[in-house]
Amino acid sequence: MKSIFTIAISFLFIHFAYSQNVRITGTITDQITGEKIIGVSIKEKNLPNNGTASDIDGKFNLQASSVKATLIFSYIGYITKEVVLNGNNNIVVTLSPGLLLNETVVTALGLERESKSLGYNIQQIQAKEISEVKSVNFLDNLTAKVAGVTITQGASGVGSSSKIVIRGESSFANNNPLFVVDGIPINNNAIIPRSVETPSSFQAIDFGNGAMDINPDDIASVSVLKGAAAAALYGSRAANGVILINTKDGTDSKGFGVSFNSTTSIESPFKLPDFQNTYGQGNGGNFAFKNGLGGGVNDVLTYSYGPRLDQGTLVAQYDSPVTLPNGTVVRGGDVGVYNGLPITPTPFVSHPDNLKNFYETGKTYINNLAFSGKYDKGNYRLSYTDLNSQSYIPGVNYLRKNVSANLNFKPIDRLNFKSTIIYQNAKSDNRPSSGYGSENLQYGLVAWLPRSLDIEPLKNYWQKGLEGLRNYSYNYAYFDNPYFILKENRNELNRDRVFGNIALKYDLLPNFFVQVRGGMDYSNEDRRLLRNYSTNRFKNGGYSEHNVFFRETNIDLLLNYSKKINDFGLDLSLGANQMNQQFKSNQTQTSALAQPQLFTLSNAATPLEIFTFASRKRINSTYGSAKLSYKNYLFVDVTGRNDWSSALATPVSSKNSSFFYPSVSGSLVVSELVKVPK
Numbered sequence: 001m002k003s004i005f006t007i008a009i010s011f012l013f014i015h016f017a018y019s020q021n022v023r024i025t026g027t028i029t030d031q032i033t034g035e036k037i038i039g040v041s042i043k044e045k046n047l048p049n050n051g052t053a054s055d056i057d058g059k060f061n062l063q064a065s066s067v068k069a070t071l072i073f074s075y076i077g078y079i080t081k082e083v084v085l086n087g088n089n090n091i092v093v094t095l096s097p098g099l100l101l102n103e104t105v106v107t108a109l110g111l112e113r114e115s116k117s118l119g120y121n122i123q124q125i126q127a128k129e130i131s132e133v134k135s136v137n138f139l140d141n142l143t144a145k146v147a148g149v150t151i152t153q154g155a156s157g158v159g160s161s162s163k164i165v166i167r168g169e170s171s172f173a174n175n176n177p178l179f180v181v182d183g184i185p186i187n188n189n190a191i192i193p194r195s196v197e198t199p200s201s202f203q204a205i206d207f208g209n210g211a212m213d214i215n216p217d218d219i220a221s222v223s224v225l226k227g228a229a230a231a232a233l234y235g236s237r238a239a240n241g242v243i244l245i246n247t248k249d250g251t252d253s254k255g256f257g258v259s260f261n262s263t264t265s266i267e268s269p270f271k272l273p274d275f276q277n278t279y280g281q282g283n284g285g286n287f288a289f290k291n292g293l294g295g296g297v298n299d300v301l302t303y304s305y306g307p308r309l310d311q312g313t314l315v316a317q318y319d320s321p322v323t324l325p326n327g328t329v330v331r332g333g334d335v336g337v338y339n340g341l342p343i344t345p346t347p348f349v350s351h352p353d354n355l356k357n358f359y360e361t362g363k364t365y366i367n368n369l370a371f372s373g374k375y376d377k378g379n380y381r382l383s384y385t386d387l388n389s390q391s392y393i394p395g396v397n398y399l400r401k402n403v404s405a406n407l408n409f410k411p412i413d414r415l416n417f418k419s420t421i422i423y424q425n426a427k428s429d430n431r432p433s434s435g436y437g438s439e440n441l442q443y444g445l446v447a448w449l450p451r452s453l454d455i456e457p458l459k460n461y462w463q464k465g466l467e468g469l470r471n472y473s474y475n476y477a478y479f480d481n482p483y484f485i486l487k488e489n490r491n492e493l494n495r496d497r498v499f500g501n502i503a504l505k506y507d508l509l510p511n512f513f514v515q516v517r518g519g520m521d522y523s524n525e526d527r528r529l530l531r532n533y534s535t536n537r538f539k540n541g542g543y544s545e546h547n548v549f550f551r552e553t554n555i556d557l558l559l560n561y562s563k564k565i566n567d568f569g570l571d572l573s574l575g576a577n578q579m580n581q582q583f584k585s586n587q588t589q590t591s592a593l594a595q596p597q598l599f600t601l602s603n604a605a606t607p608l609e610i611f612t613f614a615s616r617k618r619i620n621s622t623y624g625s626a627k628l629s630y631k632n633y634l635f636v637d638v639t640g641r642n643d644w645s646s647a648l649a650t651p652v653s654s655k656n657s658s659f660f661y662p663s664v665s666g667s668l669v670v671s672e673l674v675k676v677p678k
Contacts, residue, residue: 318333520554
């Protein structure tokens with residue numbers, strides 16, 4: 001399944017081969033972390049058409065014009081580097097993360113700072129880089145744009161979770177960074193349906209994670225905070241870094257404006273595995289279908305070690321004809337109808353495109369309409385986005401609607417009101433199952449589809465005369481008909497989510513302000529798992545209802561004071577935060593239905609299984625930071641945060657529920673200290 005890649009772009013990159021004299025190999029790493037860097041552009045100086053890119057292990061291979069050539073290494077977020085070979089044909093190149101020294105970036109607590117004053121690494125991505133080529137999950141748009149960040153797209157196609165890791169894995173389990181939208185943390189966890197994994201249970205399903213609810217058209221910038229010093233003010237939740245997202249609010253508007261953009265993209269499998277088409281289904285050169293359960297010759301197996309293909313051989317197969325006593329012709333796979341009557345052998349031929357023919361051309365349509373304006377007392381923006389994504393896997397889709405409203409308002413001098421509210425509804429008629437087993441469509445197709453199998457007859461997926469009761473397939477021991485899985489074994493999703501914040505900021509003095517902010521992240525998700533009669537795992541069908549509820553509120557108070565005294569600068573921040581989090585999961589399921597195709601819990605033929613889980617958590621926090629600067633070239637930052645978590649408190653005492661996060665960082669801008677002559 002990992003061999004399948006998709007294209008969602010309307011242009012094609014063409015790599016020109018260039019005949020050269022010397023083969024150069026090497027590895028490219030991050031100077032700070034030592035991690036291998038994927039996708040670095042390598043070109044020979046003065047020969048721009050002679051280039052390549054580093055692979056997943058940071059390695060590259062290039063034919064250079066000579067052993068004295070100069071190679072140019074460039075990658076977004078890193079300083080471009082030139083390397084003279086000097087006779088070396090195998091080199092190790094280290095790249096340094098780079099930022100513009102005078103660039104202003106958004107840091108912890110939403111405060112803006114010059115990048116040169118920071119003693120830690122932070123990188124900011126602007127809106128154009130995120131929304132220029134849109135994807136369903138905005139995280140995918142960050143791929144190869146942020147140094148030291150690895151993004152892995154979800155394996156379940158459109159609407160699946162994308163994984164983001166900053167500076168490598170730090171634990172075996174959760175390595176997710178903290179997501180903060182307009183100063184308020186939001187949930188990015190993927191919640192998997194609970195069940196005990198058995199041959200007759202529901203397999204895991206990826207319903208997506210929280211970050212995919214963020215609309216790329218609403219994003220103004222994304223800042224990636226890396227390292228402990230960068231994220232210390234957010235406490236333990238930021239142990240894996242922080243993704244700070246600022247949304248568009250109409251600040252850049254000139255009066256009233258309307259914008260509309262529409263994007264259409266297509267996707268299809270870019271590269272399928274290279275299959276052999278010499279031998280068909282079976283083992284040891286032998287095969288004959290009888291019932292797909294072992295009644296024939298190796299018909300319980302889906303190996304392609306059977307007879308040679310395209311030799312004029314006649315073999316009984318699942319789609320070979322069977323004539324009933326009344327003259328009706330059925331198929332070999334209609335095993336519930338013909339009761340062991342002889343199957344008429346048919347030519348045993350190869351079907352090299354059987355997997356390719358199963359997939360369709362996926363299409364994604366994204367339409368965004370936004371109104372924005374600016375007037376003497378503030379600015380505003382209202383946006384609506386409709387996304388409709390149909391996967392290259394037939395019947396798999398993801399639909400999302402986003403509405404966002406931003407308002408900045410200054411009712412009186414020195415008082416500023418700011419609010420952001422985002423509503424999102426996501427739906428899917430079918431999310432693919434994952435994991436090892438018969439419910440994973442891709443597993444059965446890519447790994448086990450026989451080379452002799454004609455996939456076209458499977459579209460008529462009910463056995464003749466047993467419609468709604470028994471599916472028609474080529475194997476009844478391990479796999480279900482793939483079209484039956486898509487149409488009759490559905491995993492439905494309906495999720496409503498609201499998140500946003502309201503902030504009041506008052507300037508006590510020109511260099512001293514106080515801010516009160518409250519935010520909420522609320523989601524309510526309904527999932528339905530439908531299994532019709534005759535599936536491999538649910539012979540008499542199955543049904544599950546799963547409701548997932550999440551709510552988090554944050555209230556914080558922030559005081560900020562800045563002062564310039566001669567060559568010295570001082571910036572002080574003090575704050576407090578209270579986070580309340582509530583989570584509920586209620587799942588009720590049955591492993592058999594009394595009546596086929598009636599998906600309700602009242603139609604259960606077995607006792608209902610009920611899984612419930614509920615949790616509450618509160619964290620009270622205080623934090624502070626002090627920044628001292630000297631002559632615009634020396635900067636020292638000291639921060640500290642103390643959390644009191646209910647998760648560590650006991651019924652008897654809360655004495656051990658407190659933990660402290662300090663950090664110290666510094667920055668010396670040598671170019672400001674030593675004036676280099678031009």
